[in-house]
Amino acid sequence: MKKKDLSMFVRFWGVRGSVPTPGINFIKYGGNTACVELRCGNTIMIFDAGTGIRMLGESLAKEFFDKPIQVHLFISHTHWDHIQGFPFFALAYNKNATINFYGGHSVSTLEKLILGQMDKEYFPVSLFELSSKINFIELSQNAFTINDIVIYYTHLFHPGLSLGFRVEYDDRVFVYASDNEVLNDPELGEYNLKNIGTLIKNADILVTDCQYTPDEYKSRIGWGHSSIEIVAQVASRFGVKHLVTYHHDPSHTDDDIAKTIRKVRKLSLPIKITAAQEGTTLYLSKKY
Numbered sequence: 001m002k003k004k005d006l007s008m009f010v011r012f013w014g015v016r017g018s019v020p021t022p023g024i025n026f027i028k029y030g031g032n033t034a035c036v037e038l039r040c041g042n043t044i045m046i047f048d049a050g051t052g053i054r055m056l057g058e059s060l061a062k063e064f065f066d067k068p069i070q071v072h073l074f075i076s077h078t079h080w081d082h083i084q085g086f087p088f089f090a091l092a093y094n095k096n097a098t099i100n101f102y103g104g105h106s107v108s109t110l111e112k113l114i115l116g117q118m119d120k121e122y123f124p125v126s127l128f129e130l131s132s133k134i135n136f137i138e139l140s141q142n143a144f145t146i147n148d149i150v151i152y153y154t155h156l157f158h159p160g161l162s163l164g165f166r167v168e169y170d171d172r173v174f175v176y177a178s179d180n181e182v183l184n185d186p187e188l189g190e191y192n193l194k195n196i197g198t199l200i201k202n203a204d205i206l207v208t209d210c211q212y213t214p215d216e217y218k219s220r221i222g223w224g225h226s227s228i229e230i231v232a233q234v235a236s237r238f239g240v241k242h243l244v245t246y247h248h249d250p251s252h253t254d255d256d257i258a259k260t261i262r263k264v265r266k267l268s269l270p271i272k273i274t275a276a277q278e279g280t281t282l283y284l285s286k287k288y
């Protein structure tokens with residue numbers, strides 16, 4: 001029997017959009033806000049620092065204890081649900097840890113924005129008091145590498161913009177695109193579609209904003225989030241193998257999410273569709 005390839009995997013620590021949702025109706029999919037871990041060999045990448053990053057920090061602390069550790073933390077944008085967990089990230093307080101932040105595209109620098117979130121008015125510990133080594137990398141080129149990984153990014157359609165990331169490693173492609181609105185508009189739509197298409201083409205796993213049901217989307221056009229049905233159609237058109245719906249609306253209970261997934265599967269598109277679920281891991285298997 002062929003051994004399972006464990007060298008690339010994605011783990012979900014926070015899958016909720018906008019605001020955390022504790023409570024018995026949110027147990028299956030989880031209530032923490034945006035945070036996804038991606039391992040490519042020994043390289044640890046993290047996408048967004050919503051409240052899910054707290055549990056990720058605990059898990060990494062157990063795994064590495066006092067050994068040196070480096071993580072690459074990509075911030076799609078600085079809306080609260082994507083940064084609010086960082087002050088509670090255990091690694092930030094670990095002198096053996098290096099945290100490389102990647103982001104930018106805003107009127108301010110990423111460093112200034114994270115610094116602001118930890119201003120004394122909001123949080124008792126400032127960024128300068130943290131024991132870890134923190135580097136800020138303002139992105140300026142659309143493609144760059146970390147070790148043997150190629151990363152491409154683009155701007156997404158969202159108020160104040162956000163960044164979508166495509167990660168290519170050892171013949172496998174992972175895409176993280178939260179928050180984003182895939183438009184139905186015929187004029188803007190063409191550019192939007194080309195941009196998204198380049199980002200997601202032939203991805204093995206696409207984790208992306210599917211906040212609204214088709215009915216909800218009708219009254220929320222231009223809010224910067226997508227209808228699951230439109231995303232599923234676009235993803236299958238661009239050859240995505242597995243669509244993982246993400247940034248679940250805070251009003252959507254476990255039952256609502258399961259129902260929406262069942263409905264979109266009935267479209268019989270040539271694509272696997274599942275909902276992102278906190279605490280779960282997906283492996284990207286290598287093609288032979």
Ligand SMILES: [Zn+2]
Binds near residue numbers: 079082179247
């Ligand atoms: Zn968000």
Ligand SMILES: [Zn+2]
Binds near residue numbers: 079
């Ligand atoms: Zn946002």
